[in-house]
Amino acid sequence: MVLLLSSQSYTGVQKQLSSRFLPSTQIINTLMWNFISWIIWGKMGDESSSFLRRSTELAVILLRNGQYDAVESLLIAVEENSRREKIFRSIQDTSGDWCLLQHLLGCCFLNQAQRGLRGTLKERKIEEAVRCFFRASSGECASEALQNLSNEAGFPHLSFRKTSDGKVSAAAWKLYYYQWAMQIFEQYNISEGACQFALAALEQVDEALNLKDGGDARDPFIESVTTMKGRLWANVFKFTLDLNLLNDAYCAIISNPDEESKYICLRRFIIVLYERGGVKVPF
Structure with missing residues (x-):
């Protein structure tokens, strides 16, 4: 998955990945470094994309491939890091990225609850999913952010009836x-x-x-x-x-x-x- 993500802008790498042989160690290391750099700093011309937004983009890919435990670990780590850096409140108030994180966490917990869990653990996952979805709906710019999600992320695109000022x-x-x-x-x-x-x-x-x-x-x-x-x-x-x-x-x-x-x-x-x-x- 990391190789496919990182190779989208590298034609030569895509050719190697499509061949029957694995890329060299040097190419793999380069791709890994490019991928990690994208998560932390973004790409050139992508200054508007926040660390939280890039993390949710990765979470969507993991969710699409059924990696629910990885989604939970990633997004909880991002949320805790945001709290430690004392930027969580501003993210919650001014950006739809926080809503994306909560929505994806809710989808993750709900899918985990259906994966053969029983008893108290299943109930806890369901409670967490409910809590996340309520949080996602109440954040600033929630409708704009979540409408940009693909159907694969668990949310269909719909046209809303708007007010007289276009909102x-x-x-x-x-x-x-x-x-x-x-x-x-x-x-x-x-x-x-x-x-x-x-x-x-x-x-x-x-x-x-x-x-x-x-x-x-x-x-x-x-x-x-x-x-x-x-x-x-x-x-x-x-x-x-x-x-x-x-x-x-x-x-x-x-x-x-x-x-x-x-x-x-x-x-x-x-x-x-x-x-x-x-x-x-x-x-």
Whole structure:
């Protein structure tokens, strides 16, 4: 991987790597030095790229190749180094790089949790993933930074509805990001994580879909507040039912403003209660 990364700008090296023989020791040493120099100092004409940004670029490559332990070690080391140098606060406040780091760490922890872990260790990885995704969504320039990630890094590119000044509102960004996180946890059958992000998304709906922000009520692609809340509350109902939290599932039903969605959930709730012996039906 290091050779491939380092050889992108060296035509002669690429030819040697494509041959049947390994490069000489001198070439390998040169490539390693070029690679280390890029991580620490960047390349000529790349002054705008920070050490943190270059580290996250490497983390994306490692993540793409399933090297989750390496991603964790790399990004935690970078985060700790930033704290020691007392620049972490400024990074968090002024750059999307901090959000990238948190997002990639969250993806790493989530994949580690699915790699055969059990018990307390798995629960801890899931908790860390949840925490990282919440941090990633709340940082400065989060939407701009994370939208530049490739699909391979676990985040699809989407166009956001913008405000009248051409920016994406914080609420709209968080609403989308929380729904994305909810779907990822649902995909991995982690209902507790999915439920947390569904509830977090619900808190953003009113502000995110406020048509005063430049939306058009006639736009057929803009979901109504009632419809979106109904869909999210239905998800909360599903996740709490999966977790056997029957009281929470019932609260999700009565909180649902969409009558059709509420009826579907209530019907499912009665069926589940009957199957689990929670109700007695007289004949």
